[in-house]
Amino acid sequence: MGMINSITGKLDPSELGCTLVHEHLRTRSESVFAQFPHLYDEENEFQKAVEQVNAAKDRGVQTICDPTVMELGRDIRFMEKVAVATGMQIIAATGIYSYHYIPPHFQNRSIDYMADLFVRDIEVGVQNTSIKAGFLKCATDAQGMTRDVEKVIRAVARAHHKTGVPIMTHSHPASGTGLMQLDILEEEGVNPNNVLIGHCGDTDDVDYILRVIDRGAYVGMDRYGILRMIDTESRNETVIELAKRGYADRMFLSQDYCCTIDWYEPEAVKKVNPDWSFTFIFDKIIPELKRNGVTEEQIHTMMFENIKSWFGGQDGSKTIHTIHDKGSYTEK
Ligand SMILES: [Zn+2]
Numbered sequence: 218m219g220m221i222n223s224i225t226g227k228l229d230p231s232e233l234g235c236t237l238v239h240e241h242l243r244t245r246s247e248s249v250f251a252q253f254p255h256l257y258d259e260e261n262e263f264q265k266a267v268e269q270v271n272a273a274k275d276r277g278v279q280t281i282c283d284p285t286v287m288e289l290g291r292d293i294r295f296m297e298k299v300a301v302a303t304g305m306q307i308i309a310a311t312g313i314y315s316y317h318y319i320p321p322h323f324q325n326r327s328i329d330y331m332a333d334l335f336v337r338d339i340e341v342g343v344q345n346t347s348i349k350a351g352f353l354k355c356a357t358d359a360q361g362m363t364r365d366v367e368k369v370i371r372a373v374a375r376a377h378h379k380t381g382v383p384i385m386t387h388s389h390p391a392s393g394t395g396l397m398q399l400d401i402l403e404e405e406g407v408n409p410n411n412v413l414i415g416h417c418g419d420t421d422d423v424d425y426i427l428r429v430i431d432r433g434a435y436v437g438m439d440r441y442g443i444l445r446m447i448d449t450e451s452r453n454e455t456v457i458e459l460a461k462r463g464y465a466d467r468m469f470l471s472q473d474y475c476c477t478i479d480w481y482e483p484e485a486v487k488k489v490n491p492d493w494s495f496t497f498i499f500d501k502i503i504p505e506l507k508r509n510g511v512t513e514e515q516i517h518t519m520m521f522e523n524i525k526s527w528f529g530g531q532d533g534s535k536t537i538h539t540i541h542d543k544g545s546y547t548e549k
Contacts, residue, residue, distance in 0.1 A: 312355050
């Protein structure tokens, strides 16, 4: 794959730089917004997003991948406004975020119909604009591989084949859904090297994560600051252990932060996840990882290099070799 679609234009992989692979400028329950728009303060949401993006920029972030898709309130004009106001390279996604159910519109139509819509987002533009999506997103949570969720994953796989853009998932490690996603994607002929299984850091079961890595996929240690499933210390221990075993070239560090999210009362979010932000990994996590033996080179691999390979659709064979060559990690 050559150039990458960002909101404000095409990017060469070499222009990505330090990248946060999984963050949200805004998350909304889109049906609630459609019916009760008076509940929302667009100006406040915009200010909060700009504030966080600028803070990330101060830490050296050059690119943010935002997997806000259908059912998370994707609004490409809002994302463009934030990208223009901050100068950040922001990459939008296409796909559907659902744990169990898709609307009847899709239930009663084919997988290829859905795939064609995703392809349109990537090749023509999102929401009647010419702003193109740069990657694909699907989700499988505790409900497992429901009929509707499987349909989305197959559609994402087919859109990937037509466009070459990579696939990011939302998974639920406690239910092993990352492996189920890989089963379906591989059945559709997707090379796991083009797949990032998101939220693997929500477990400290290193063996489970290694099973995902051994299939050839990337893993998202991408929810730093969210304390609901696992504490920060446990997230760190897993990353340190995997880095020690030579897997820095399979991991992404990110926060899954939402500058605003309407799922909860705002005060409740802050109370439960006090450190959650676009900058937590730079301010607290990376220094802590380094104190525990993760090298500067490995941090660089996770923050600068893996993103190029994921977007680049690099041939998996080289990586597989590195994986089996445990303990003798060398920069590719
Ligand atoms: Zn997310």
